[in-house]
Amino acid sequence: MLTQTDKANDLAERFGGELGGEFAPASIPISRIAEDYGTPFYLYHGEMISERVRRVHESLGTEVSYSLKANPSLGVCQLIASEREAGAEVASSGELAVARAAGFEPEDIV
Incomplete structure (x- = not known):
């Protein structure tokens, strides 16, 4: 079973490591992100999201749809x-309003 430290180290490794002993996704210290955007906040890894969507699409070999409910x-x-x-x-x-504002084409919305 992974400890909290193991989980934190895995997170830091997957999202960009650390800088000066501080978690730093994309080489930006987490404290600076918190100062700039306030807390709490959600932090997403765009490259990882894109890669996962691409892998699902390629693996299934068919049209896929992202559920905005998620x-x-x-x-x-x-x-x-x-x-x-x-x-x-x-x-x-x-x-539907979010999907259109995000740029999904009408024919790509179900």
């Missing part, structure tokens, strides 16, 4: 829409 964050949706590897699956008018 995470309707406009930034995440914009990233996925820009990659053109997945469409959007929506279940409400609010999710």
